[in-house]
Amino acid sequence: MAQFQEEMRQQLEASMDTELERLLSMSEGADVEVSRKNFEGFKKLFHRFLQEKGPSVNWAKINRPPEDSIQPYDKIKAKGLPDNVAAMLDKLAVVKLNGGLGTSMGCKGPKSLISVRNENTFLDLTVQQIEHLNKTYNTNVPLVLMNSFNTDEDTKKILQKYTHHRVKIHTFNQSRYPRINKESLLPVATDLGMMGENAEAWYPPGHGDTYASFYNSGLLERLILEGKEYIFVSNIDNLGATVDLHILHHLVNQPNGKRCEFVMEVTDKTRADVKGGTLIQYDGKLRLLEIAQVPKAHVDEFKSVSKFKIFNTNNLWISLAAIKRLQERSAMDMEIIVNPKTLDGGLNVVQLETAVGAAIKCFDNALGINVPRSRFLPVKTTSDLLLVMSNLYSLEAGSLTMSQKREFPTTPHIKLGSSFTKVQEYLTRFESIPDVLELDHLTVSGDVTFGKHVSLKGTVIIIANHGDRIDIPAGAMLENKIVSGNLRILDH
Numbered sequence: 001m002a003q004f005q006e007e008m009r010q011q012l013e014a015s016m017d018t019e020l021e022r023l024l025s026m027s028e029g030a031d032v033e034v035s036r037k038n039f040e041g042f043k044k045l046f047h048r049f050l051q052e053k054g055p056s057v058n059w060a061k062i063n064r065p066p067e068d069s070i071q072p073y074d075k076i077k078a079k080g081l082p083d084n085v086a087a088m089l090d091k092l093a094v095v096k097l098n099g100g101l102g103t104s105m106g107c108k109g110p111k112s113l114i115s116v117r118n119e120n121t122f123l124d125l126t127v128q129q130i131e132h133l134n135k136t137y138n139t140n141v142p143l144v145l146m147n148s149f150n151t152d153e154d155t156k157k158i159l160q161k162y163t164h165h166r167v168k169i170h171t172f173n174q175s176r177y178p179r180i181n182k183e184s185l186l187p188v189a190t191d192l193g194m195m196g197e198n199a200e201a202w203y204p205p206g207h208g209d210t211y212a213s214f215y216n217s218g219l220l221e222r223l224i225l226e227g228k229e230y231i232f233v234s235n236i237d238n239l240g241a242t243v244d245l246h247i248l249h250h251l252v253n254q255p256n257g258k259r260c261e262f263v264m265e266v267t268d269k270t271r272a273d274v275k276g277g278t279l280i281q282y283d284g285k286l287r288l289l290e291i292a293q294v295p296k297a298h299v300d301e302f303k304s305v306s307k308f309k310i311f312n313t314n315n316l317w318i319s320l321a322a323i324k325r326l327q328e329r330s331a332m333d334m335e336i337i338v339n340p341k342t343l344d345g346g347l348n349v350v351q352l353e354t355a356v357g358a359a360i361k362c363f364d365n366a367l368g369i370n371v372p373r374s375r376f377l378p379v380k381t382t383s384d385l386l387l388v389m390s391n392l393y394s395l396e397a398g399s400l401t402m403s404q405k406r407e408f409p410t411t412p413h414i415k416l417g418s419s420f421t422k423v424q425e426y427l428t429r430f431e432s433i434p435d436v437l438e439l440d441h442l443t444v445s446g447d448v449t450f451g452k453h454v455s456l457k458g459t460v461i462i463i464a465n466h467g468d469r470i471d472i473p474a475g476a477m478l479e480n481k482i483v484s485g486n487l488r489i490l491d492h
Contacts, residue, residue, distance in 0.1 A: 009050045014187055016046055018185050027192040035192055038175040039270045041212055041235050045205070045352045049336050053362060057289065059073050063281040070266065070279060070310065070368035077246045079253075088252050089139040091229040093320075093457070094243060095214075096126055096236040097356075099148030099174055099204045100154060100399040105382060106422025110151035112236045113158060114423060116379060116388055117395055122236050123155075126161050127169075128398025129242050141243070142168040144219065144231070148204035149176050149194070150425040169333075172217035176207045182348040200343045207235075207314075208334045208354025215327040224320050233316045233356060239388055240377035241315045242399050248371060251317055254365075262363035264288070265315035265371045272413070274303035276311030279355060279368050285361040286368065287441075288312060303435065312357050313376040319363070326362055334358035373409070383414040390436045393419060405437050414435055417445035429472070438479075446485075451476065 015097040020039045023030055082088060102111040114124040119263045120128070128456055130143050147155050152173055159169055173430045178187035189201035210233065214220045223231075230251055234241030237310040247263060253261050266279060277290040294302045300306060334354035341349050377400065379385055387393075393410065402409065420426045431452045436442070438457040444463030451474030458480035465485035472478070 003109055013043075013047060015186060016043065020360055023178075023189060025191055031192060031391065035176070037216060038177060041175055041209070042177045042205075042352075045210065045336060045354070046180075047301055049338070049352050050324065052336065055290060055291050055306075057282065059294075061282055062289070065279050065281045065286055065368065069281070069286050069366075070370055073246075073369055073371045076250045076369055079246070079249065082253075086137040086139045087241075088245070088248055089133060089137055090142050090227060091252055092248060093144055093223050093228045093231050094126075094130055094206045094235045095141050095144045095146060095210070095231045097152055097207050097233065097314075098123075098145040098212070099207070100237070101150050102423075104380070105385075106424060110147075111149070111330045115156065116321065116385060117393075117400070120395075120398075122239070123158065123378075124238060125163055125239065125395075125398040125433055127167050127178050129396075130167045132397035132399075133167050133243055140168065141221070142170060142228075144223075145169065145171045145236075146174055146207075146210055146213065147171050148174050149202065150204065170219055172213055174204045174207075174209045174213045176202050177351040177352070179203055179341065179343075179351050179384060182350050183352075188347065188349055189345070203351045204341075205351070206353030207335060208358060209354040210356050211323055211327060211332050211359065215323065220320060220324060220327075224324065231320060232317050233314075233315055233318060237379045237380065238313070238315065238376065239400050240375040241313070242376070243376075243384070246372075247317060250369075252308065258364045258365055260367050261318070261319040261466070262360050262366040263317040264357055264360055264366070265313045265317075265375060266368045266369050267313055267371050267373050267376050268309040269305050269309055269311050270311045271312050274305070277355070278302075278308040278311050279360075280308075283362070286366045287361045288355070288357045290335070290337070290355060290358070293335055309369060315371070315373065315375060316357060317483070322363055326359075331362060332359055333362055373411075381416075382420050382423060383416045386414055386421070387411055387428075387436075388414065389433045391433070392436055403437060409436070412439040414439075415443045417448075419447055420444065448472070454478070 028159060030151045068127055070138040098110065098112050100111045102114050103403055105114065107114050115121055115252060126143065131256060133141055141347060145155060156171065162169060178189050180186060181188050187201065189198050191198065194202065223352040232243055251260055251263060251421065254436065264279065269276065273293050277288050280287050280289045291299065291302060329393060335358050337353040338353060339351045339353050343349055388400060392406060394403060417476065429448065434450055435455040441459040442456055443461045448462050448464050450472045453475050454472050455477040460478045460481055462470060462483040463485065470483060
């Protein structure tokens with residue numbers, strides 16, 4: 001049986017090699033060399049995919065991380081800052097993951113170009129933050145964008161507008177891998193092109209690709225030669241992921257023998273975060289455990305807030321020299337995420353991905369830092385957008401800060417219905433963004449609009465039944481109210 005499986009694996013790999021060579025032979029020019037490099041990475045991933053069966057962790061071997069492997073942020077902050085902050089910042093580059101499109105929010109083009117606050121896009125805010133650092137400390141922290149083939153062209157066009165900002169901006173592209181047919185396990189692409197029937201044949205393979213693409217681009221080496229030692233990596237749609245001087249200070253002041261090569265910012269789980277990856281101790285190493293790796297029988301245990309108390313924010317601080325060492329030794333080991341998709345024509349495909357945080361186990365003296373929730377402010381939906389556009393936050397130098405007038409530090413729970421999914425629709429439904437300083441929970445469903453200067457407090461539920469429309473009048477104040485289809489306003 002084992003021999004038969006091995007022969008099947010070898011046959012599938014040989015078929016994949018033949019098919020990839022065929023795709024390469026049908027094109028010419030620089031594109032082919034880039035694709036060849038990409039395919040080398042893909043073949044390694046495909047080989048591992050064929051080797052692995054079932055969940056990649058043995059549940060019995062999972063332990064809670066040792067106390068000292070996840071430090072509270074307050075302990076890091078208590079050390080204070082050095083006199084020469086500029087010298088410390090000169091060792092840093094900021095990397096933003098910029099491969100995603102705005103399709104889930106009904107927008108064309110890169111997600112980073114969606115306006116989120118006062119006409120500023122995610123990219124505008126990022127540039128403002130780093131420019132503010134560089135001006136304040138007279139330093140030169142560069143911004144590095146990891147684009148994908150989906151976002152590269154549009155992003156490069158827009159970068160011209162930052163020419164006179166005090167931020168040096170570099171870009172590199174993550175790989176382009178072929179989606180494979182779920183049945184045959186062969187690429188669905190007919191050639192290397194991106195048009196027509198091939199438009200859906202390719203994908204960027206998750207942010208775990210950061211290491212290899214960064215290294216292959218030559219940019220990693222260039223930054224090391226410029227004296228950079230660490231990168232701060234985060235998702236461009238996480239508005240809480242600003243450069244934290246205390247964490248940077250902790251990193252650059254480690255004793256040489258105990259140099260920390262990797263910091264993962266984690267934060268306390270709430271019921272909304274039960275699917276987020278968590279840190280565990282496994283085979284003597286700190287390791288990221290994602291829900292996709294959990295055996296079905298243990299999924300509920302994984303989601304438990306009491307057993308796994310923290311989750312990964314994907315704000316990471318990583319040593320450049322360590323990335324270089326691990327890449328050169330081919331020692332970067334990340335679990336494969338198998339992501340099934342159905343293409344527009346109904347074809348079932350599989351895309352093989354990896355997550356950047358999963359490499360934590362490869363680095364020496366890796367550390368988790370339990371940071372305040374304010375460092376995790378992702379904008380994935382228009383419900384999130386409502387929060388960051390509201391008076392709950394003030395904007396200064398590209399950074400959002402929660403208002404002092406909010407009596408408790410937690411953010412309200414907001415659920416906007418399908419009529420609000422697309423940004424353009426969402427914007428037409430609010431004449432102005434409501435006052436949410438005292439809001440705990442908001443649910444809106446159906447055809448609902450909000451007039452100017454509406455105030456929402458406590459728990460507010462607004463449900464317009466099919467065919468009904470609810471217009472919340474200008475200046476209305478709703479506190480602990482349920483508003484239903486016939487516009488009755490009831491106490492909640």
